[in-house]
Amino acid sequence: MYEFGLTASAAVAVTFLVVRRGRRVDAVAPWVVALVLVLLGVSATSLYTPVDDLVPVLDSTWLVVHVAAAIVAGALFTVGALATLAQMVLSRGGREGRGSSELGDLAHTVHLVAFPIWTFAVIAGAVWAENAWGRYWGWDPKETWAFITWVLYAAHLHALATGGWRRRAGWLAVAGFAAFLFNFFGVNIWIPGLHSYAGV
Numbered sequence: 496m497y498e499f500g501l502t503a504s505a506a507v508a509v510t511f512l513v514v515r516r517g518r519r520v521d522a523v524a525p526w527v528v529a530l531v532l533v534l535l536g537v538s539a540t541s542l543y544t545p546v547d548d549l550v551p552v553l554d555s556t557w558l559v560v561h562v563a564a565a566i567v568a569g570a571l572f573t574v575g576a577l578a579t580l581a582q583m584v585l586s587r588g589g590r591e592g593r594g595s596s597e598l599g600d601l602a603h604t605v606h607l608v609a610f611p612i613w614t615f616a617v618i619a620g621a622v623w624a625e626n627a628w629g630r631y632w633g634w635d636p637k638e639t640w641a642f643i644t645w646v647l648y649a650a651h652l653h654a655l656a657t658g659g660w661r662r663r664a665g666w667l668a669v670a671g672f673a674a675f676l677f678n679f680f681g682v683n684i685w686i687p688g689l690h691s692y693a694g695v
Contacts, residue, residue: 496683499566500538504531506570514574514605519597522585526577557623564616569675571609572648576672578602583665603655606668610648617641636686640678647671 511527514520582598620641621631632638651667654660 496542496679497538497544499562499679500534500542503566503569503573504534504538506566507531507534507573510570510605511574514601518601520578520581520601523574523577523581523598523601526581527574530573530577552627555623555626557619557626561616561619561623564612564619568609568613568616569679571605571612572672572675575602575605575609576668578605579665579668583669602665602668606648606652610652613645613648617645636682637678640674640682644671644674644678647674 507527508531511524515524578598579602582595582602585595585598620638624633624638625631647667648671651664651671654664654667
């Protein structure tokens, strides 16, 4: 979790720097920086464990493929969630305008990119599970929360494409991001399962 947290922090920062080019979305920058600093702080103070030999199931090429896809999708989900929250706050405050519209466009764009990457991460995890444990899916807590995250983001994108549900789409994105965070922190720390490697 320590290494994932450090890499995810860098991925979130780089993702924001890349997607903000040509957009007026600097209102999200302080929130991105704050979240990155919190993740770095938690990683350094609470998630570090001494390096040990990899358990045999982790000694696989699928580790790099699956985890890299999850990190990229997670960085995009993070930027999308922060842009969605900022856009929802501006909309509630009656300050809808170009800035709010650009935040909504940014969130929509990164979610459109993140969703197929997350889908690939889930599929790669299933292939790895079959390779490691002899089955593609077993409803392990990590698998279950990855699926819940997938369903919430699928519902978010569907709501954006459906006229009457557009106002609720933001809440689905926020719920999807909350499920993603719980999958990383909650499942790894508090719920035992086949994916309990964190040692925290």
